[in-house]
Structures are given as structure tokens and as C-alpha cells.
Amino acid sequence: MEKWENNRAWFLILPVFVIVAFSAIVPLMTVVNYSVQDILGPGQRIFVGAEWFRDMLTNSRLHDALVKQLIFSGLVLLIEIPLGIGIALTMPAKGWTASACLVLLALPLLIPWNVIGTIWIIFTRPDIGLLGASINNLGLAFDHTANPFDAWVTVMLMEVWHWTPLVVLLAYAGLRSIPDAYYQAAKIDGASRWAVFRYIQLPKMRGVLTIAVLLRFMDSFLIYAEPFVLTGGGPGNATTFLSIYLVKLSTAMDLGPAAAFSIIYFLIVLLFCWLFYQALQAVGTGDKS
């Protein structure tokens, strides 16, 4: 049979290309377009080059928000990943108790974000909230609307309560996929409980934990709903994370700087995800001398 060669097969990806173009590429390019122009009004614009980027990179409020954001995401990972693994390890492997645990854990994931905000606003209110009032009655002053530290604690609690179950579910799935023979071999080799965790369970969970770390990092780095609903980024700027600052900028009609900021934001997320992925794939592989 004669070989029949041309590039017409490329037409087959045209529909996908069109959809992706309208859903992702065109909006992204619009942002790129804004980031290099000063929009004065409809039809009135001036090309400004990299000016907005320079502006943003030297903006001290942005630095402030970025530092807060990094601390927040770092704490989220440090709390949620170990806590999630810990809970998954203590869950029953089978039977109705296993199903019950899974359903209970999945509940926070099913609640819409604005409902979660409302729940926590009421829960932590210093005057009538179950948590807020209880803490105040213990003699500790707690007011997340006035005290920056309390606001942080509250947002962190919300985040951990809301998203640790996702880490648990992923870790649990990873644990259940380990064949029994591994535990049996470890018993015969006389391994301690810690050694079983360190050399069997943790390495076997590498895949799901990579996903958990990436998801939790991205999500927490883009956090908006919780601080917005709770304090709107306050008190002061205490919980003004990157996305809250971004929305403040763009609603102030500073579209150019906001666009430049968006692109920087996007690149930061991309960079960190890449670093995490590389690190998690590299740890414990490769030869030793």
C-alpha cells in the first residue's frame, strides 16, 4: 500500500482548539493586552510597555500581600497534609464504619462557599457564636473583626476544617491501594510501626500526596471566599491576601496594573507548583553512592 501523507489530521483537533481559544486563550490574551496598555476609556488607550509590571513589582502593598499569602499557604500545607495523613491512618479499612467516616469527612466539601462563610461568621461571633463566645467566656479576648491575629486564626480554622477532608480522602485512597503482602513482609522483617509508615505507607502515597500538595497549595494560594466573607480582608489589611488585593485593584478600574498583577500571580503559582512537583518526584529516587 502506498503511504499516504499529509497533515489533514490536524483538522480533527480544530473543534477543541476553538473551544480552548474562547474559554482560555482569548481571555488570557486580553489580560496580556491590558497589562501593557493604559486604558483611559472606551477606544482611548496608550501603549505603556512594561510600566505596569515595574509598578507592580515595586508595589509595597503587593509585597505585603505576597508575604502574607506565602505564610498562609505554607501553614495550610504544614497543617493539612500531616493532619490528613494522620486521620487517614486511623480510619477503619472496611465495614460500615469506613463508609460512615467517608461520608462524614466529605460533608464540608459539599457545602457551598458562601454558606461556609455564613456558618463561620455566626460560629465565631464574639457575642453569640458558639466558638467565639465560649473562648471569650474562658477569659481569652477573641474578636476576629478587631484583632488581626484572631482573624488569621479564624481563616486558618475555616480552611483546615473545609479542606483537610480532601487530603484525608486522597491519603485514604492511597493507603487502601497498598497490597497486604507489604504489611506481611514488613512483619516478617520485624519492622516497627514507624518503619512501616516511613518505608511502605509514605512512599506508596507519593502519587496521591503530590496531588494533595499541589491542589491544596494552588487553592490556598488563590484563597478569596473565606477572608472576603469573614472580614473583607480586614481588620485593616490583616487578611488581604493576593486575590483580595487583586479584586480591590480591578474594581478600582486600574485594569492595566490589575492585569499585570494577574500575570505575575499566575506565574508565581506556576513556579511553585513546578517546584513542588519536582521536589516530590525526586525525593527518595535516584541512586545513592
Place this chain on the structure above:
Amino acid sequence: MAKIELENIAHSYRPNPTSDEDYALKKVQTVWEDGGAYALLGSSGCGKTTMLNIISGLLTPSQGRVLFDGRDVTTLPPEKRNIAQVFQFPVLYDTMTVFDNLAFPLRNRKVEEGEVRSRVHEVADILDLTPYLSKRASGLAADAKQKISLGRGLVRKDVAAILFDEPLTVIDPHLKWQLRRKLKEIHQQFGLTLIYVTHDQTEAMTFADKIVIMYDGALLQIGSPDELFEAPAHTFVGYFIGSPGMNLLPCTLDGNRAVLDCGSIPLDPNVAARAGRGEFQIGIRPLYLELADAPRDGAVPGRVVSREFEGSSSIVTVESGCSKLKIRVPEGRAVPGDSCWVVFPPARTKLFRDRFLVK
């Protein structure tokens, strides 16, 4: 080194076993001699793995006692018994190097590091793993991985027995042979007791001095490959060992003759005298049936249906009045055309009562 005794071992995976059906292992009583190479042979689900796990301590039997050299170890956990086990799929600690994998059982037992190093190098040498010692275990081929699993058993000086649970399932055929030879070498060198579970009879025959046949949670027969072939204690053994297995035909007895649906054949008079009462079957290996082109005493008529060549011999299938018979005919021997007579030599024809051999 140890002699392993199982005393009236029975095991059920159900909490309250009532009938025989509930037991995965039914009243097993046996002795594994020190330094023997045993193969545990049986079809899937017959209790082979259950028995192995009871010996290694991964399972505590519902009833009975396990003795190592006369010491009761029934309730001891695996790490307290000097036993190693190799599983069907290679079990490795992925993030460790081959060296650390081999050292793991020793380090867990707080063996001094100098001793660990010398033992690991010694074992790696025997298993040809030395070039890989500094490599991560996860990147190796299946046969190397299985050798590491075996090595983790061998490094421990006190190991008395190594249990294998179908260890060559995931190994390429041409490497299987090499690994099996390695196992034999190790057996001779260390004088360890080896118990090897498999459902492949060739593997069992080539590996073991003694083969243990299991069926439906019970031990049917323990013997050398030769004994199992010549005098199977149960029809299952007759059918399971040999390829094709024994020809088995239901019959009734009339004096010294077995009466089949399609004729009657003479039996060894000594055997016939001990027959007793029950349901009878005769069994004969395809190798011992003879083909004739004329009628004679002790032959049943039949018709040749097919012939499969197997190199030095071929398997002829004969449709007789009773059932299909398989006959192994040496290469070069003429096979009668369409109709023929099948001869049952009395010395080779075994009689089974209620499925057990009449001796």
C-alpha cells in the same frame, strides 16, 4: 534450622465455624523435616496460602499447634519466629537502595552495623546482586526484585525455613529456570528448610524432594515426584499430577475383575482382595495403556479420535464405550486406524475406593 510440626491444625476465616465447609484448612497433621525442600501443590483456593501463613505466623490457626523443633510457637508473631517468606509479587521498600533493603531485617533486629555490612555483601554475592547494591530497588527488573525478597530472608543468620508463595508467577519463562536453579543451589549450600507453594506441577517436580498435594483444605499425599506418579493416594492426585492426568473410570467389582460400562478388565488379585465396599473407580496413566488392533482379554474396544504430537511421544485420544481415554504412544509406534482395542495391564491399573487408592 528447624523441624516444623503442624499438630491438628484447622483454620477458619469465619468467627464461628460450624460445618466443615467453613474451614479453609481442615485438621492438618504433618511434619516438615529439617532441611527438606518441599513443594506444596494444589489448585487455587485449596488452602495452600493459608497453611503457609500459619507456619510463618501471619495467621494464628483456629485450632491446633505449630511446633518448631518441639517448641510451641502457635501464638508467636512472625518477627519472633525464625522464618522468612517470599511472596507472589516482589515486595520491596521502593525508596531504599538494594543494600538497605537487604539490611532492613537485620537493622530492625538491632544487629551491629559491621555485621550487617558483611552479611549483606555475602548474600548479595550469592544472589548476584552486588552490582546493584547502591541502586534504588524500584528501578530493577522483576527477577532481581524477587531475588531481593529472597535475600531479605537469607541475610538473617537464624532463619530456619524460607516459605515461597508462588514466587515465580511474575518472572519471564527463561528466567524462571535460572531462578529455580539458584534456589536449589541455595538449598544445598545452606541446608534450609524450603516450602514452596505453587500450582504448577513442573515447577514442583523440578524443585522439590517431597511434594505435598493439597485439596479442599486437606493434605492428600506427601511423597516424592515418583511416588505421586506411580501410586497416587487419591483420584485428585492421579488427575492433577501428570499431563494429561490419569484416566479415571467408574466401575463395579466382580471377583478379580473390574466391570466397566464397556467391558471388564482383570485386576491385581491382591488389590481386588482388599477392595472392601464402596464406590469404585479404576485409574491408569496414559503412559501404561496399550493399543492393539485385535481383541484380547482385558481390552476394551474403541475408536481413535485424534492424535497430538509431543516430540518423543504423542497423545492418542480413544473414544471407547465408557468414556474418552488418553493414551501416550511412543514416537514411531504404529497406531491402529479407526477401530482398536485398549489394553489395561493389571499391574499398572490402580483401584480407588471412594476416591482413595486401594493399596
